[in-house]
Amino acid sequence: MRKSDLVKFKKIFIEQREQLLMNFSVLDSHLMVNPEDKDEVDQANADIEQSIHMQLKNRENMTLQKVNDALRKIEDGSYGECESCGEHIEIRRLQARPTANMCISCKEEEEKQSASMVLGGRFHFVH
Template identity: 45%
Template sequence: MKKKEKEMFETLLKERRAELVATATSAKDNRLVLEREDLPDEVDLASSEADQAMNMRLKDRELILLKKIDKALLKMQNDEYGICERCGEEIGVKRLEARPVAELCIRCKEETEKLERAFAD
């Protein structure tokens, strides 16, 4: 990978990481926990609980993405970024542009998904 491309991906990953951290901090600061007494009826309570469950799932996804970004940044420091963890080949720039935290080249990712589908059926 060219130095300029690596710098571009590093900047992109750091910016996305900062966005995720800012979002998490903002959500934490603005969190409003509703008590049962604050909700007029059971429909409101059920709706509130569903909203909270969806927000928790979103936060889980953001945390997973944050960990993947940190892993990618660490790989950059070790000059391992853009190398497929399975076959050791370079991950294509187009794939990294689409998914900067990609750990597998497109060929290995497709093989992995094919195996997963086979076991799911």
């Protein structure tokens, strides 16, 4: 990969990380609900809201991990390599999905496998 591309990706990831960290603090401040004057319905709503926030946070956390991973790879020079076969990931794929860690053929292979697992599970369930 060209150095100019790496610099570009690094910039994307740093911006993405800042965005995520900002979202985290918004979510956190939102989670601090006032415990006073709450009836049961409010409490139930607050619980639902809290669990949605937790889910959101978990998802953001996963994204943040991927972003940190990608940044680490840029630093150690392994960014853009497929984790499965070690080939270079197509630059167009990285532009569409900068945190991609597998080349398109390995990813397709993986998706095929997980699809057949789901199918197999259903088959098992029916019988």
